[in-house]
Amino acid sequence: MSFFDDLWKAIKDAFSPTPATAPVQPCPCKGALTPAQAQAWFDKFKARSDIPWNYPNDCCYNRAHVMAGELKAAGVDVGKAWNYAPSNDKALKVSTPDDPKGYVEWGYHVAPTVPVIQPDGSTQPMVLDPSIAKGPITPEQWKAMQSQPTSDLVLTNAAPYYRTEDGRVAPTPGDAEVEDIFDQHRQARAANWASP
Amino acid sequence: MPRARSEPGWPGFDAMQISPRQMDALARARRAGLLERIRAFIGQRAQRPVHDDELAALCRRGERYGLVTEQEIAGYVVIAWAVEAGRAGQDPPWIARIMNDPHRVASDRVAALYKAADAGADRQ
Numbered sequence: 001m002s003f004f005d006d007l008w009k010a011i012k013d014a015f016s017p018t019p020a021t022a023p024v025q026p027c028p029c030k031g032a033l034t035p036a037q038a039q040a041w042f043d044k045f046k047a048r049s050d051i052p053w054n055y056p057n058d059c060c061y062n063r064a065h066v067m068a069g070e071l072k073a074a075g076v077d078v079g080k081a082w083n084y085a086p087s088n089d090k091a092l093k094v095s096t097p098d099d100p101k102g103y104v105e106w107g108y109h110v111a112p113t114v115p116v117i118q119p120d121g122s123t124q125p126m127v128l129d130p131s132i133a134k135g136p137i138t139p140e141q142w143k144a145m146q147s148q149p150t151s152d153l154v155l156t157n158a159a160p161y162y163r164t165e166d167g168r169v170a171p172t173p174g175d176a177e178v179e180d181i182f183d184q185h186r187q188a189r190a191a192n193w194a195s196p
Numbered sequence: 197m198p199r200a201r202s203e204p205g206w207p208g209f210d211a212m213q214i215s216p217r218q219m220d221a222l223a224r225a226r227r228a229g230l231l232e233r234i235r236a237f238i239g240q241r242a243q244r245p246v247h248d249d250e251l252a253a254l255c256r257r258g259e260r261y262g263l264v265t266e267q268e269i270a271g272y273v274v275i276a277w278a279v280e281a282g283r284a285g286q287d288p289p290w291i292a293r294i295m296n297d298p299h300r301v302a303s304d305r306v307a308a309l310y311k312a313a314d315a316g317a318d319r320q
Binding site: 002003004005007008010011012014015016017018019020021022 | 223226227230233234237264265266267268269270271274307310311313314
C-alpha cells in the first residue's frame with residue numbers, strides 16, 4: 001500500500017458514505033439485535049435437531065455457516081468469531097458432557113457473532129455458540145471458555161466458511177455438501193458413544 | 197368515521213413533523229460537523245496550520261464538482277488542501293481535469309485523485 005492508498009483508506013474509514021448534509025442518517029443499530037432477540041435466536045438454533053450440537057468434536061464451521069446464513073437472511077449484521085490455538089501442543093480445550101472423555105480439544109473454533117444493542121445505544125458483538133454456551137456471550141468470554149489465554153481471537157464478517165489463522169479462506173460448499181457434512185457428523189456422534 | 201393516524205389534525209401529528217427550517221438547521225449542523233472532522237483529520241497529519249475558512253471554501257468547491265457524500269467531500273478537500281489549492285483560489289490542472297471528468301461518477305473521481313497523486317501527477 002502506498003502513502004496515498006493508505007490516506008484514501010483512512011478517509012473512507014473516518015468518513016461516512018452517506019450524503020454530507022443529509023439531516024438524517026442510517027440508524028447505527030441497523031442489523032443489530034436487542035439482548036432478548038439475541039437470546040431468542042440462540043434458543044431457536046439450540047432447538048434445531050438437524051444441527052448436531054452434541055458433537056463438539058467437529059462441525060463448528062458448518063454450524064457457524066448455517067446459523068450465519070439464517071441470521072443474514074433475517075437482516076442481522078452477522079459476523080464470525082475465530083479462536084486459534086497458540087500451537088499444536090497447546091490445543092483449545094472445552095469441558096463437555098457430549099464426549100466420552102468429558103472434554104474436547106481443538107486447533108481452532110468458530111461461531112457466529114451478532115451485534116447486540118447496549119443500554120447506552122452502542123452495540124457489542126456477542127457470540128452465538130449453542131455447542132458450548134447457554135446463551136449469547138462476548139467474544140472474550142467465548143475465548144476464555146476454550147482454556148488457552150494465549151489463543152488468537154479474530155472477528156471477521158460472515159463470509160469465510162473456513163479461515164486459517166493467517167487469513168486464507170477456503171471455498172464455501174453448496175447446500176448439499178453442507179447437509180452431507182452434518183450427516184457425517186451425526187454418524188460420528190453416534191460412533192462416539194457406541195459400545196466397544 | 198375515524199381519522200387515519202397520519203391525517204393532519206390527529207393529536208400529535210404536528211409534533212411529529214420536521215419543518216423545512218428544522219431540516220435546514222440539521223443540514224447546517226451536519227455540514228459544520230463534517231468541516232470540524234475534516235479539520236481534525238488533516239490536523240492530525242499536517243505540519244502547517246489548518247484554517248476553517250480555507251476548508252469551507254474547498255468544501256463548497258467540492259460540492260460544485262458534484263461531490264455529495266462525506267467520503268467524497270473529505271477525499272477531495274484533503275488532497276486539495278495538501279496542494280494548497282484553497283490558498284491559490286483554484287485547483288491545479290491535474291485535479292481540475294479529474295474532477296471535471298464527465299465519464300466518472302463522483303466517488304470514482306475522488307479515488308482517481310489518489311491514484312493520480314500516487315503516480316506523481318501532483319509533481320508534474
